Amino acid sequence: MKKPALARRLARQSSLTEAEAADRIDRVVNRIVARLRKGQAAPLPGLGQFVPGQAWRFEFEESDELP
Incomplete structure (x- = not known):
């Protein structure tokens, strides 16, 4: 989007x-x-965080709520 x-x-x-x-x-x-x-790092609570490094990346939070 x-x-x-x-x-x-x-x-x-x-x-x-x-x-x-x-x-x-x-x-x-x-x-x-x-x-x-x-x-x-730049956290997005409930979703994950953007992580610094040579190439910025996004790490999703793990959740026990998913099937």
């Missing part, structure tokens, strides 16, 4: 305008990138 589509969906499901939703997406992405550039 590209950012405009994600911003539209976020705006529909909240009280934000599309511009406000796009701004929030930018802020989240910028925070993730800033942490990775510092060599720190």
Whole structure:
């Protein structure tokens, strides 16, 4: 999904305008990138984390709830 589509969906499901939703997406992405550039992991609670290294990667959390 590209950012405009994600911003539209976020705006529909909240009280934000599309511009406000796009701004929030930018802020989240910028925070993730800033942490990775510092060599720190960027966690997404309940989902996993972005991990720094030569090539950034995403590690999903393991869950016992899946069949």
